[in-house]
Amino acid sequence: MVEGKNLEEASGGYEEENESKKGFCGCFCLPILWFKMLATEMHWSFVFGVVVVYGISQGLGGALSRVGTDYYMKDVQKVQPSEAQIYGGITAIPWIVKPLWGLLTDVLPIFGYRRRPYFVLAGCLGVVSMLLLSLHEKLHLVLALLSLTAGSAGVAIADVTIDACVAQNSISHPSLAADMQSLCALSSSIGALVGYFISGIFVHLIGPKGVFGLLTIPAGLVFLIGIMLDEPHMPNFAYRQVNQKFLDAGKAMWATLKCPDVWKPCLYMYFSIALSLDIHEGMFYWYTDSKGGPLLSQEKVGYILSIGSAGSLLGAILYQNVLKDHPFRDLCFWTQLLFGLSGMLDLILVFRLNLKFGISDYFFIVIDESVYQMIGRLKWMPLLVLSSKLCPSGIEGTFFALLMSIDNVGLLSASWGGGGLLHILKVTRTNFDNLWLVILIRNILRISPLCLLYLIPRGDPNSSILPTEILDTKERTETQGTENIELVSLINDVDVK
Numbered sequence: 001m002v003e004g005k006n007l008e009e010a011s012g013g014y015e016e017e018n019e020s021k022k023g024f025c026g027c028f029c030l031p032i033l034w035f036k037m038l039a040t041e042m043h044w045s046f047v048f049g050v051v052v053v054y055g056i057s058q059g060l061g062g063a064l065s066r067v068g069t070d071y072y073m074k075d076v077q078k079v080q081p082s083e084a085q086i087y088g089g090i091t092a093i094p095w096i097v098k099p100l101w102g103l104l105t106d107v108l109p110i111f112g113y114r115r116r117p118y119f120v121l122a123g124c125l126g127v128v129s130m131l132l133l134s135l136h137e138k139l140h141l142v143l144a145l146l147s148l149t150a151g152s153a154g155v156a157i158a159d160v161t162i163d164a165c166v167a168q169n170s171i172s173h174p175s176l177a178a179d180m181q182s183l184c185a186l187s188s189s190i191g192a193l194v195g196y197f198i199s200g201i202f203v204h205l206i207g208p209k210g211v212f213g214l215l216t217i218p219a220g221l222v223f224l225i226g227i228m229l230d231e232p233h234m235p236n237f238a239y240r241q242v243n244q245k246f247l248d249a250g251k252a253m254w255a256t257l258k259c260p261d262v263w264k265p266c267l268y269m270y271f272s273i274a275l276s277l278d279i280h281e282g283m284f285y286w287y288t289d290s291k292g293g294p295l296l297s298q299e300k301v302g303y304i305l306s307i308g309s310a311g312s313l314l315g316a317i318l319y320q321n322v323l324k325d326h327p328f329r330d331l332c333f334w335t336q337l338l339f340g341l342s343g344m345l346d347l348i349l350v351f352r353l354n355l356k357f358g359i360s361d362y363f364f365i366v367i368d369e370s371v372y373q374m375i376g377r378l379k380w381m382p383l384l385v386l387s388s389k390l391c392p393s394g395i396e397g398t399f400f401a402l403l404m405s406i407d408n409v410g411l412l413s414a415s416w417g418g419g420g421l422l423h424i425l426k427v428t429r430t431n432f433d434n435l436w437l438v439i440l441i442r443n444i445l446r447i448s449p450l451c452l453l454y455l456i457p458r459g460d461p462n463s464s465i466l467p468t469e470i471l472d473t474k475e476r477t478e479t480q481g482t483e484n485i486e487l488v489s490l491i492n493d494v495d496v497k
Contacts (some may be wrong), residue, residue, distance in 0.1 A: 001158035002315075006278050007279070010359045011152050019030055019429065024410070034182070035047060035162065037203070038176070038179060038180075038183065039198075040075075041173060041175065041176060042158035042169050042173060042176070042180075043230040044330070045225070045228045045230045046165060047183070047253060048225065048227070048228070049119075049162055049165060049167075049225045049229055050166065050180070050184055050187060050273035051183075051187050052163060052182050052218070052221045052222060052224075053159060053162040053222065053223055053225070054183075054184050054187040054188045054191065055187030055188060055191035056127075056191060056218045057155055057218040057221070057222055058159065058188060058194060059187060059188045059189070059190065059192040059193075059194075059195055059217075059220065060191040060192070060193075060195035061155070061191075061192055061193015061195065061218035061317070062155070062195065063192050063194075063196040063199050063305065063306075064195050064198075064199050064202065064211050064214060064215060065151070065196025065215060066199075066210070066305075067089075067196070067199035067203055067205060067298075067301060067302055067305065068199065068202075068203060068208040068211035068212060068440055069088070069148065069198060069208070070084075070214070070281070071203050071207075071208040071298065072133075072144075072208035072303075073211065073281075074284070074288070074289070074429075075208065076150060076208060076209065078429075079140055079141070079143060079423075079426055080372055080423075080428050080429055081281040081282040081419075081422050081428065081429065082281070082282075082419045082420070082422035082423035082427065082428075083353060083419070083423075084281040084285075084414055084419075085278065085280070085281040085282070085415055085416070085418050085419030085422060086415070086419040086420075087125065087145055087148075087411045088147060088280075088415055089416045090145055090282065091145065091148040091149045091152045091420070092152060092408065092411065092412060092415070093149060093152075093153075094153035094155075094157075095152065095156050095281040095405075096405050096408045096409055096412065097404050097405065097406045098156060098159075098401045098404055098408070099401040099402045099405055099415045101156060101157050101160040101161075101162045101238040101435065102118070102163075102164070102401045103120075103245075103246060103249060104120045104150025105157075105160060105161050105164055105244065107245040107249075109234055110308070112234045112235045113231055113233065113234070114164075114234070115161050115164060115165055115226075115229060115231055116225075116226045116227070116229050116231055117226065118157055118158075118160075118161045118226070119158060119161055119225045119229065120223055120224030120227070120359040121154075121157060121224055121226075122153075122154040122155070122158040122161070122218075122219075122222050123154065123158075123219050123220060123221075123222040123225075123226060124154075124217075125153055125154035125222065125224060126150075126151050126155070126215070126216070126218070126220075126222060126223075127151070127153065127216050127219045127220055127222075128221025128268075128298065129147040129148070129150040129151040129154070129215070130147075130212045130215045130216045130219060131216055132147045133147050133148070133151075133164050133209065133212040133361045134209045134210065134212040134213035134216075139321045150212070151215070151219075154219060154222070158222045159168065160401065163227075163281040164496070165229075166184065169319035172179065185245075185316075188495075189309070189313050192306075193306055193309055193310060193313075194297065194304040194307045195306075196302050196303075196306035196308075196309055197254070197303065198302065199211070199301075199495040200297070200299040200300065200301050200302025200303065201298075201299055201301070201302060201307070202214065202299040202422075204297070204299055204481075209352040219340050221352065225230055231386065253399055253402055256390075256399060259349040260282075261390075261457070262390050263386075264456075265386055265390060265455060265456055265457065266403065266406055267452070267455055268386070268449065268452050268456050269383050269386075269403075269406065269407055269410065269454070270406055270407070270409065270410045270412070270413075272332070272336065272379075272383070272410070272449040272451050272452075272453055273407055273411055273413075273414055274409075274410040274413035274414050274417065275408030275445045275446065275448050275449055276339065276413070276414055276442075276445065276446045276449075277413070277414050277417045277421060277441075277442045277445055277446075278369040278414045278415045278418040278423065278473070279418040279422060279438055279439070279442055280418075281418075281419070281422070282418075282422045282427050282432075282435060282438060283346065283435075284301075285432075286350070286432050286435055287301065287365070287431060288301065289429060289430070289466075291420075292352075293361075293432070294361035294362065296361075296362070296365070300338065300362060303366075304362075304365055304366055304369050305369065307366050307369065307370055308366075308369035308370050308372065308373040309373060310370070311369070311371065311372075311373035311377075312374060312377045313377075313378065314370075314371040314374050314377075315373065315374040315376070315377030315378045316381065318374075318378065318379050319377070319378055319381040319382070322379070322443055323360075323381075323382075324381075324385070326384055327452055327458055328385075328386050328456050328457060328458075329456045329457070331378075331382040331457050332379075332382060332383075332393045332453060332456050333453055335375065335378045335379035335382070336379060336447065336449055336450055336453075336494070337447060337450065338375050338378075338379075339375050339376065339379050339446050340443050340444070340446035340447035342371050342372055342437060343373050343442060343443035343445075343446055344373075344443060345364075345367070345368040345371065346368065346439045347436060347439050347440060347443070348438045349361070349364055349368060350363075350432075350435055350439060351436060365426075385409070386457075387403040387404070387407075388454070391405060406467065418442070421438055421441060422438060424441040425437055425438055
């Protein structure tokens with residue numbers, strides 16, 4: 001009651017202050033007042049942590065890392081497109097074991113703290129790995145892969161840990177839960193837009209190794225969160241209970257996965273992602289290296305990806321305002337179909353048909369990337385919402401992380417499958433004769449999950465999906481709310497992705 005009264009007084013004060021602001025000045029001050037309100041209610045260090053992890057580490061840093069890694073593999077390590085595709089899947093493995101990071105930060109405090117030590121660990125991993133990549137003159141490919149994987153692990157650990165902080169604050173400040181999700185989404189989107197926009201410029205000016213050097217800054221800020229985060233100290237934690245908590249969580253997750261209402265949608269989600277083969281590296285090499293291709297500069301590659309991320313944001317807005325109340329199966333049908341058909345734009349580009357219609361390569365690739373990102377987001381959003389509805393009470397956070405790991409296994413399969421297809425059809429650094437066939441096979445496979453749509457429930461997205469016996473597990477599995485990791489954020493997993 002006291003908290004509610006304080007919130008009402010605070011919001012009332014902010015409303016009065018907002019009403020006194022008019023025109024452009026009012027629009028400028030409104031976000032500042034919003035940030036001030038969040039910092040006042042939940043401590044400024046939490047708001048700082050969300051902005052750093054979502055906006056700077058994953059948004060801006062993720063964009064720089066993606067473009068920098070593409071050019072590092074192509075120009076420094078000089079690997080083939082199929083090999084770069086396989087190596088990209090290897091560096092994403094830390095995201096597959098997200099439930100492990102979640103359980104560790106949830107049930108295993110270090111020096112009496114649940115969150116701060118894991119931010120410190122994540123920051124150290126990022127700083128050391130990026131320094132090694134940037135300072136070593138001729139790093140062996142194996143060591144480079146280990147460094148990239150360690151950097152990815154640092155970002156994944158920070159992601160899970162800040163998700164836990166968001167969940168805890170959502171429990172203690174339920175009226176601000178939506179504001180926290182908006183803060184996460186806003187930070188991630190703005191960070192990605194800025195990151196992609198400047199990524200090509202920095203790759204051109206300082207090279208991919210220099211970009212890795214810049215990535216020590218986001219990692220250092222994550223380390224700083226571990227020093228500054230406001231968190232209660234727990235000096236007398238019962239470490240003997242850790243094993244039992246791991247066992248209880250594992251048993252609850254296995255019991256839920258055995259339910260047909262759960263494993264069937266999970267199976268569809270895996271195949272929907274795995275069969276959408278990722279041939280990004282083949283297209284990237286063709287964009288930048290082929291004499292018969294567009295020969296895009298590093299700056300243009302960054303600009304294209306930046307505009308594409310705006311398409312992803314548009315897809316999220318479209319889903320939120322128009323499509324969120326449509327049945328899951330209908331949405332999955334149309335988005336999967338459109339996802340396959342949108343791949344034909346790549347075929348038009350490779351055959352250079354766009355030039356025959358007077359459309360420049362740069363403009364057509366911008367359209368292609370924007371459409372791909374928008375439809376990809378529309379395809380992903382209902383699967384995220386469906387995943388959240390498959391989580392039983394008491395283990396919502398850990399089980400959601402498990403479902404996201406299944407999806408990440410699908411992404412890994414798609415990456416390795418795409419790399420294998422590029423290798424089989426002999427698409428190399430200099431030979432792109434069969435790239436059109438790779439694109440065609442990928443597009444056909446994108447549509448093939450439509451045969452598995454019967455695995456998706458027909459029900460209303462606003463109704464419950466789980467059977468009664470699973471919903472009742474709350475009484476048997478629920479522990480103290482503050483001890484459950486609540487990985488409820490549905491934002492960052494789309495760009496891992």
